[in-house]
Amino acid sequence: MSSAVADVETGAALSVARRAEAFWNTGLLAGLAWLATALVTYVLPDVVPWGSTMLFAVLCAAVALALLALVPGIRLLPQRIAAKLRHYGPWLLALGLWLLFWEFTTAKTGWLPKPFFSPPQGLIQVYVADGQRLLICIAYTARLWLLGFFSGIAVGYVIGLALGWSRSFAYWGMPLLKLIGPVPASAWIPVTFYFFPSTFQASIFIVALSCGIPVAILTASGVGAINKAYYEVARTMGAGTSYLIRHIAIPASLPHVFVGLFMGLYYSFAVLVVAEMLGAKYGLGWYIQFQTAYSAYANVYATLVIMALICAGLVKALFTVRGRLLRWQQGFIA
Amino acid sequence: MTAGAHTETGRGVAVDVQSVSHAYSIEGAPLPVLDNISLRVEPGEFVSCLGPSGCGKSTLLRLLAGLETPSRGSLLSGSARITGPHPSRILAFQDATLFPWATVWQNVAAGPTARNELRGSRQRIDEAIAQVGLSGFERAYPHQLSGGMAQRAALARALVNDPSVLLLDEPFGKLDSFTRMALQDDLRALWEEKRFTGILVTHDVEEAILLSERVLVFSDRPARLLREFRIDLGNDRERTSRKVVKLRGEILSALNLGHRGKKREAA
Numbered sequence: 001m002s003s004a005v006a007d008v009e010t011g012a013a014l015s016v017a018r019r020a021e022a023f024w025n026t027g028l029l030a031g032l033a034w035l036a037t038a039l040v041t042y043v044l045p046d047v048v049p050w051g052s053t054m055l056f057a058v059l060c061a062a063v064a065l066a067l068l069a070l071v072p073g074i075r076l077l078p079q080r081i082a083a084k085l086r087h088y089g090p091w092l093l094a095l096g097l098w099l100l101f102w103e104f105t106t107a108k109t110g111w112l113p114k115p116f117f118s119p120p121q122g123l124i125q126v127y128v129a130d131g132q133r134l135l136i137c138i139a140y141t142a143r144l145w146l147l148g149f150f151s152g153i154a155v156g157y158v159i160g161l162a163l164g165w166s167r168s169f170a171y172w173g174m175p176l177l178k179l180i181g182p183v184p185a186s187a188w189i190p191v192t193f194y195f196f197p198s199t200f201q202a203s204i205f206i207v208a209l210s211c212g213i214p215v216a217i218l219t220a221s222g223v224g225a226i227n228k229a230y231y232e233v234a235r236t237m238g239a240g241t242s243y244l245i246r247h248i249a250i251p252a253s254l255p256h257v258f259v260g261l262f263m264g265l266y267y268s269f270a271v272l273v274v275a276e277m278l279g280a281k282y283g284l285g286w287y288i289q290f291q292t293a294y295s296a297y298a299n300v301y302a303t304l305v306i307m308a309l310i311c312a313g314l315v316k317a318l319f320t321v322r323g324r325l326l327r328w329q330q331g332f333i334a
Numbered sequence: 335m336t337a338g339a340h341t342e343t344g345r346g347v348a349v350d351v352q353s354v355s356h357a358y359s360i361e362g363a364p365l366p367v368l369d370n371i372s373l374r375v376e377p378g379e380f381v382s383c384l385g386p387s388g389c390g391k392s393t394l395l396r397l398l399a400g401l402e403t404p405s406r407g408s409l410l411s412g413s414a415r416i417t418g419p420h421p422s423r424i425l426a427f428q429d430a431t432l433f434p435w436a437t438v439w440q441n442v443a444a445g446p447t448a449r450n451e452l453r454g455s456r457q458r459i460d461e462a463i464a465q466v467g468l469s470g471f472e473r474a475y476p477h478q479l480s481g482g483m484a485q486r487a488a489l490a491r492a493l494v495n496d497p498s499v500l501l502l503d504e505p506f507g508k509l510d511s512f513t514r515m516a517l518q519d520d521l522r523a524l525w526e527e528k529r530f531t532g533i534l535v536t537h538d539v540e541e542a543i544l545l546s547e548r549v550l551v552f553s554d555r556p557a558r559l560l561r562e563f564r565i566d567l568g569n570d571r572e573r574t575s576r577k578v579v580k581l582r583g584e585i586l587s588a589l590n591l592g593h594r595g596k597k598r599e600a601a
């Protein structure tokens with residue numbers, strides 16, 4: 001009897017939920033926000049000409065139309081994509097409102113003045129006018145970052161393993177690492193100029209150092225935190241040092257290592273500007289400095305957006321790798 | 335190395351503890367845990383050690399496993415002095431201590447892998463998993479196992495090395511009582527089949543009686559050997575049989591716990 005009542009109640013709750021799902025209400029609000037941005041951009045005159053104002057208005061209108069079409073149309077999308085859209089609905093709304101505020105306070109009123117601030121279309125204008133140069137910069141930075149990041153984490157990981165494994169290595173190494181850790185990247189420039197034959201190699205060194213240090217410290221702490229009983233179990237079964245390192249120290253420290261990798265990833269991006277101070281001719285960091293010198297802040301912001309997006313993509317990729325390798329941890333599966 | 339391992343593994347060997355004393359150093363001050371212990375375990379015998387918590391029984395197992403060397407005295411496995419860990423003497427802990435990053439199969443394969451014997455051992459690993467009733471769970475990770483299953487996997491990981499001495503440090507201490515009973519029966523059956531020398535540290539008097547040929551009772555720290563009980567039950571080991579209950583009472587009084595039990599019965 002009572003279970004029948006409960007069934008009716010859950011049934012009612014389900015139908016309410018279904019009705020709520022039939023229309024995507026957040027999508028409606030988000031669409032209206034984007035539409036408002038498009039209208040404000042199109043109708044109100046710019047205080048200062050920026051270029052690409054029409055393009056920005058058209059882009060906003062396109063997003064608005066897509067969102068409004070999805071308000072009833074979300075049902076037709078595959079389940080997975082629809083769920084993702086619903087999840088990010090509030091973000092889409094916030095983004096629309098943010099663009100409206102941004103557009104209004106910069107291009108339309110000049111409350112936030114040129115050259116310190118740029119409206120959204122200012123950034124779009126940079127991509128339109130300077131796109132080719134930016135693509136070249138991306139390629140140069142990618143080369144520097146890939147070489148620096150991967151050599152840095154490789155060396156940092158090996159040093160971290162040694163620090164965690166060997167007591168005498170830790171005795172000498174840990175204090176040095178703690179001293180070196182907080183030194184700002186720019187302070188290394190004079191030394192690197194002396195030691196490295198080319199400025200490119202010096203730049204690689206600075207990127208490698210920035211991500212190698214957190215990886216080393218966290219690998220060492222990961223190895224140090226391993227339950228000693230694991231080693232004892234293995235030793236009673238006849239394990240030698242190579243087994244203890246390869247089959248226990250390395251897999252057991254992996255969760256810590258990934259924390260180090262995430263930190264290293266962020267630091268390596270933060271340090272790119274400094275690394276590309278060293279006589280680079282192209283590169284996103286170099287581009288940022290170059291444009292800062294000319295007070296072309298729109299170009300700086302546009303580049304920062306690119307860097308943020310690339311970094312976010314790499315973080316996402318690293319999360320995927322972590323999910324694969326740490327499948328054995330509680331919470332990753334079933 | 336591997337040839338030497340094979341001559342010593344297989345059927346149980348005798349274990350001799352000769353006037354062993356051991357002390358740990360806690361912040362410079364010595365903390366004696368074992369006081370002049372001498373005992374002999376016959377080849378293929380199963381012996382249980384009972385005593386107050388923290389009295390040093392586990393230390394004795396660690397010494398026998400070769401994970402530590404005694405402050406005084408010597409320990410022998412067969413005729414060889416124990417100087418370090420050896421795969422013929424496997425220690426199983428209270429926590430299953432399975433490697434969480436490895437599957438059940440990889441965990442059981444740890445010994446052969448560590449000794450570079452994996453190639454010829456695959457069948458033996460499968461058999462060991464089947465023996466403890468974990469067939470079908472080879473690819474499961476430890477966090478997916480129940481406590482009982484994890485201890486079974488740990489038992490398989492020990493037995494796959496075909497130890498001549500199996501050292502068990504309260505292996506079922508953290509399990510619920512039904513699971514514990516099932517695992518006790520299984521361990522007894524495995525011992526009857528393989529006849530390794532078994533040394534079990536436990537706080538469960540009934541477990542000690544059901545599994546062993548002999549029960550040793552130790553004093554409070556530093557542990558001294560107080561008494562020993564011969565368990566002449568053969569294979570007739572019913573938890574509720576009158577003999578078992580009687581032995582249980584005797585051992586409890588030897589541990590100074592019997593008295594309290596009587597009072598409760600009277601009330």
